[in-house]
Amino acid sequence: MTAPPAGPAGFSPTGRPRARALGWAPEGVPGPWNAITDVPGVEVGYRTLVSGSGPLVVGEGPVRTGVTAIFPRGRDGTGRPVAAGLHTLNGNGEMTGAAWIGETGQAALPITISSTHAVGACHTGTIRWINRRHPALAREWLLPVCAETWDGYLHDINGEHVSPDDAVAALDGAARGPLEEGSVGGGTGMNCYGFKGGSGTASRLVPFGGADYTVGVFLQANFGSRHELVIRGRNVGTLLDVPNPMEEGDWAHGAASAPGGAGSVIVVVATDAPLTGHQCAALARRVPLGLARTGTSGSVFSGDLFLAFSVANDRPSDTGFPTGSPSEAELVASVALPWNRIDALHAATVQAVEEAVLNALVAADTMVGRDGHVSYGLPVGEVGALLGSGGGA
Template identity: 35%
Template sequence: MKAPELGIRIGLHPHGKRNSIADLGVKVGHSTIIDGDDIRTGVTVLLPPVKNPYRERLFSATFVMNGFSKPIGFVQVDELGYIETPVALTNTLSVYTVANAMVKHMIELNPELRSVSPLVMECNDSYLNNIRKLAVGEEHYFEAVKNAKLDFEEGSVGAGTGMSAFEFKGGIGSSSRVVEIGGEEYAVASLVLANFGRREDLTIAGVPVGLELKDYPGRGTSGRGSISMVVATNAPLTARQLRRLGKRAVVGLARTGGYAYHGSGDVVLAFSTAQTVPLDKEAHLLSFLPDNALSPLFRAAAEATEEAVINALLQARTVEGNGHVRYALPVDRLLEIMERYGRIERA
C-alpha cells in the first residue's frame, strides 16, 4: 500500500488519479532478475507518451545534487534541452549494456538514425546483488519495454530489485500531485529509484521514524548509495524552467532524510509532456508558463518526490541476496509510530 492508503498524508496538494508518473501518460515496465543466491537486479524503463520519442522530442533538463553517479545521456540534455529516447534505470555496472539496447531499440524505430543519446540512470545494488557478474543483458531492456504499462508495480521490482533505502529494502516508488494555475489543472509526478540513506535519518511526514526503528534488524552500509529521480509534468515549461522544477525534487528528498552524503549520487531528470519538438519541422510555435506562475509546480515536485521515496519503502518486500538481507519497512510498527505522533489521518 502507498502512504495515502495508510492514512499518511505528505504535503498539501491533491494526488493524481493513479498517484504515479502514469498520471502523465508515462508507461513503466520492469524486468526483474533473480537467479541463485546472489543475483538480485533488473531494469526499469519509462516510455514517454509519444509514438516515437526520437521524432517527437520532449523538453527536458537535468540537475545533479551530488555527482557520485554514472548516468548516460545527461550532457546532450543539458546542451539541447530535450530527450529523444525512453528513460531507463538499472544497476551501476549495467548502464552501458542497457544504453546499447536502447540504441538498438531506437534504430528499429528509426532505420535512418545515425546519432542518438540514450538516457540511462543508475544506483549501486551490490549489497544484495553480485554486481560483478553483469547479469543484466540487452534482452532485459526489451523485456521491460514490452512490459510497460500505466498500472505498474513499485518496490522490489525491475531496477529496484536489489536496492536499499535507509537500511531497509528500497527500490521503485512514485507519486503525483495536481495543481491549478490560471484556471488550468496541471500534474507533476516523480518516480524514484531509492537506494540511499542512514537508518536514523529516515523521516516520514515529519516523524523521526528512523530513530524510532534504529534497533530494527538488517542494518549495514549506513549512508552509502544513491537515488535517481525522474520528474514529469504536463505543464508547458522550457528546459530552463524544467531544471528549476527538477531542483525541487531534492527538497522532497531532504524531507525524507536524504543528506547527499559523499557516496550518494543524487541526480534528477525532469521533462514535460505538454508539447513536442518535432524532428521534421523547421519551425514551430510553442507556449510556456511565466516564471512567476511556477511556485505551485515547485511545491508539487517536492511533495511528489518526498512521497515517492516513502512509497518505495512501503511497496518493497524483504529480499535476501549476495550474503545479506534487507528487511521491508515494518508497516505495523510504522503505523504505531505515526499514531503516537498524531500523524495518521482517519477517513
C-alpha cells in the same frame, strides 16, 4: 492528513496499501493513479531479475536486479522531443545523455534505470530497441539516458546478469496505468534508509487557467542512513527496533560497514505543464527538497541525479540532420508557463518526491541476497504506531 483513497492512488495493482492509504502522504492532490503515468503519454516498463541464493559466485549469482524503462511520449513518440532539464545533488553516479540534454534543453529518447554496472547493457539495449522500432531515427546518432544506482549489497553486481535483451524487454513492456513499486525493475536490489527500498512513484494535480496540470515522479530509491529516516516529520529511523546489517555488518571485503547514506537515488519528474528546458531544470532542482523531507543529508557516497521533462509542445525534432535549405526552414514555436506562476509546480514536485520515497519503502518486503545479506522491509505497523496512524495491515 488526506483521507486515504480506495483506488490505485492509495493501493498497488495487487491491492497492497501505499503510503497514502496508511495516512502518511504529504499534502497535495494526486492524479488517478498517483504515478508518473498520470502525465499524458508517459509509459513505464519493468524487467525484474531474481534468482539463486547462498554464497556469491561472480557470473552465477545470486541475482537481485532489473531494468526500468520510461518513455516520455510513449513508445510511438520516440524521437519527438520533450523540454528537459537536469540537476545533480551529488555526482557519485552516472546518467548518460546528460551532456546533450544540458546543451539543447531537450530529450527525445527513452530513459532506463538499472544497476551501476549495467549502464552499458542498458545503453546497448536501448539502441537495439530503437534500431528495431524506429530505424530511421537510428541512422543518425543516439544518446539515450541510462541511469544507475548500486545494488551490490544484495546482488552479484559484477556478474553481467543484465543483458541488452533485458533492457529491450523492459522497453517492450512499457505501458500506461498504475505501477507496482518496491522490488521491481531497476529497484529490485536497492535499499533505502537501511531498509529495503527500490522503485517508487507519485503524482500531483496543479490547477492553472481553468485546467489541471499533472506533475509525476518516478524514483529509484537507494539512499539514506537509518538514523536519518523521517516520516511525516518524525525521525522514526532511530526508534525502530529492526536489525541494520547494511551499516553494521562486516561484508565489504574488510570494510567494517557500508558508509552511512551510500547507494544513490535517481529521480525522473514529468509534467504536462508547458515548460522550457530552463524551467524543467528548476523542477529538477526542487527534488532535493522532497528527499530532505524524508531525512537525507545527501551522502558523498550517493549519486543523486535528477531529470525533469515536459510533454507539452509536441512537435518533430529540430536537433537531427537538417533537410532542405535555410530559406525553406520554419521557425519553432512553443508556449511556456510564466515564471511567476511556476511555484505551484515546484511545490507539487517536492510533495510527489516525498510520497514516492515513502511508497518505495512501504512496498518493499524483506529480501535476502548474496552471501545471506539481508535487507529488512520497513515495519509498517511499528511506524504507524509511532505516527499514531494505526499503521495499516
